[in-house]
Amino acid sequence: MTSKYIALPKSVTEKVFDAAINDFRSVLGDAAVLISAEQLAPYIKTMMPVSDAEHAPSAALLATTVEQIQKIVGICNRYKVPIWTISTGKNLGYGSAAPAERGQVVLDLKRMNRILEVDKDLAFALVEPGVTYQQLDDYIKEHKLGLWLSMPAPSAIAGPVGNTLDRGVGYTPYGEHFLFACGMEVVLANGEVLRTGMGSMPNSNTWQVFKWGYGPYLDGIFTQSNYGIVTKFGFWLMPEPPAFKPFVIQYEYEEDIVEIVETIRPLRISGVIPNAVVIAHALYEAPVKARRSDYVSGPGSIPDEAVYRIMKDHKLGIWNVYAALYGTQEQIDVNWKIVTQAFGRSGKAKILTEQEAAEDPAFVYRAKLMRGEMTLTEFSLYNWRGGGGSMWFAPVSQARGSETLKQMALTKQILAKYGLDYSGEFIVGMRDMHHIVDVLYDKTDPEQTKAAYQCFDELLTEFSARGYGTYRVNTAFMDKVAETYGPVQRNVHKTLKKALDPNGILAPGKSGIR
């Protein structure tokens, strides 16, 4: 007889799972416990180069209250059922909404979506996991709060809780999202509710204004981890500046990244350029304007000659530096002079502002991202090859010119070996770079899918051999990346896991932690 489930949790019999499902139903109601193939279909689509069956959930639970979640973990402990928690579940390129391991029950918090507080004066928000950036943006505009969001490119359909819990980034001066997090509420595996920082103190009104509280600072252990289920999340918002000046600086040669980074670093560290700047390769921006198939056909990675033709046809640099200035007009004028002098020195840079680039679709969406305005235009990346295959390869780099060139060349060389293109960008912190490469392939093509898997594996192997670590990765490669950070760190993670979740019910496998 075939099972009524599309998958079962690891080491859980159908009979035991039946009992767990019954208990979930008594807590949530039948309509919020999904087990049919049709209901679970949206949870199964990933962009990873593995069979979707490897990450198929056994069920999904739609919880809306802390009390329900406390009861759910009670049931999970009783039957040893593992749950994979998602907030908005739009982790595209990192595993989407599917669990790390086949058979895990997805705890879907999308419907737990109340905006609990947005404080205009202190410029912070407190939200539930299902809140999207779009929802928050609408709320802020409706109430004329004069605050700006920072969000990743999936903006409208993603949300601050899920993104920050995976330590994602944005493009405004508040782009390092976890840095601007302040206060969490977490349901622990034993059902207790922990509020971090000042939130643990009765009658406190400082939960969203002072991060550390007293004693060990715990928020970090609930990011990229499986030590608790975050049910409320506070973070700081940027007051809308009186003036905003986005610009792009284009360079012609790949080697120019050395000059770009050496020029930007002091401007970023001193705060002259305050936002998370992007140095995007031509192939990262090209999909907004061009089709790959207009330039190349057949197997193999795109030749440099074709990339130069795209640049010429579509007014792109090989490197496109998107940055912005914020403040009063006087502040912007002073800093603009510093920026143009610094980049003007070598004569290689082409500097464009809104005056010259207002019609350019790549500039338009970048300007939106740098002011926290919703746009999904960057999803055009997924049309470069099409076919639904995408993995983010995201090594960390020093913000040092020679290092960025080295990483770029190595990435490009390994991608080319597997017939794939370098669609990369550097997101500039002050001292670090998130080197973000979209490993794009056609998932409907089995050969290319296999090549993409091997390519990603080799990228991780070669980069870690040179001491380059990855900041975030898709669920198919979490164990491999965890290994690259060494056994001592892994043991500490495991020790914490055993102490906080002895039955291993919370997302086993997340970041390689079981």
Added chain:
Amino acid sequence: SAGFAWKDGAEIYAKICAYCHEAQVGPPIRNRELPISYIRTIVRNGNRAMPSFRSSEIDDESLTKLADFISKTEAQH
């Protein structure tokens, strides 16, 4: 207080679909008389470059309204 819920098909279209389907990321889908059942299937399963959307994001009732909105031909002016 209750959480957010969709008002109608036009709102869902504007706040989700239009960001791609009116921006040359996905193909145009309005005024094409796409069958409602086709729209539902693509939204729930995703389709190659297009992500899937769960019932927690767009509930079944709202998806019907959305599909109805998309499939309807805009009045000609």
